[in-house]
Amino acid sequence: MKKTPSDEQLQLDNQLCFALYSASLQMTKAYKPLLKDIGLTYPQYLAMLVLWERDGITVGEISARLLTEPGSLTPLLKRLEAEGLIRRTRSSHDERVVELHLTDVGRAMKARAQNFPACMLECTQQTPDALLALRDQLVSLRSALLKSS
Template sequence: MDTPRCDDLLLDNQVCFALYSTSLMLTKVYKPILQAVGLTYPQYLAMLVLWERDGITVGELSARLLTDPGSVTPLLKRLEGEGLITRTRSSADERVVELRLTDKGRELQQQAQAFPACIVEASGQSAEQLMALKDELVKLRSQLQQALPA
């Protein structure tokens, strides 16, 4: 028995699959670049946040990465083990863990300066095209966040 064809349900017609598969490819492009400096992609994202704003809390970091604090704790322990960050309990509230870059963590930022150009080159697009795409994706993400139930 033939199943009726519904173009709305074709994999290649799904925005979610285009985003998912592109994210997978982007992560694969990043992998050797980040391995050269001893980072995983999630660790790199955490370091980007810390390079932007050193001294934040685990809660602030997880909010910035749109994830829950429990999921970032293992990667933060690894970054601390590598000597890139320190984690200390807040003196004002010991439930709060503050994150600070070490000298080694700050030095890594210098190496990371070359990463965006590698991604631009791998994409075959201009930096301007990628920024326009990023802006559209941020708008989409924001709209989807608003559509979530409270």
């Protein structure tokens, strides 16, 4: 059976979506031993990155930053609270709003993650400039996809 151009377009290895998906899986796998050392999962790490940038944000704000639904974050945030890394409190201005605050333990964890970027740079075997360019391309792609959805 002869392959047509449309057959080629539908081959797995020719799909951008698969390249992104499989790279994401491998990136998460590369982070696993680093995160195990500090007791976080990858989604928890992403949430902590946001909180290290800006302590005291709301669940809605962290949800927007992580491009996820607030309800899907609730179990993750409850686990971070149970582990003593954050405090969840109702806003004094609007009790429907939940604010997130780092504990001293959560703040101190940031120092333990300081070497992660260097470890990932080594793991990827890329130059810093190449990774920055790739990140910028992916951010641009994500922005375009957000506009189209």
